[in-house]
Amino acid sequence: MSKSTEISGFTLIELIVVVIIFSILLSLSFPMIRKFSLFSDDGGQAVSIAHLIDELKIKAMNEHTDYILHLEPSSGRLWISHDQMDDELKEIALQKAVLLADGTRIIEIQFADDGRTRSSEYQIRFRERGFSDFAYIRMIEKDNPLTLAIEPFLPQTRILDKHVYFEKCN
16 A cells, blocks of 8 residues: 655745735735825815815826816815816706815915915816816815815825915925
């Protein structure tokens, strides 16, 4: 009687290949994982607005359409339109506007080329060529001052934990 001692298992090369494939998949998915609020420094509406802005930049490039983010500080409404919309579709977009939650309000929006102006409605344009208006959205969320920094050629909106002004950048 002969006993065969067959050892089953994976070779070292097979294990290395699996680890390499897993590493590649993980590195490709990391940008998507970072978008979840679990990995952000601050939760809440400021993060949601920053994600919306980042998505509008990408959407404008992918769809070859200029998108406009409308903000009304007095009412706390936000809505999106684009250049191909007729007046009726723009009105529908306005009716579907999102309201900011209690405890969150937009103080003002400052554009790099306009200086500090107060308006009843602000429009931030995201162009199909991949850039946007350079603007600071100053807001208060849960009694904390925040600034959303939208920079023309950077893909992600920065959330600053204080109010920032263009005059102080010089």
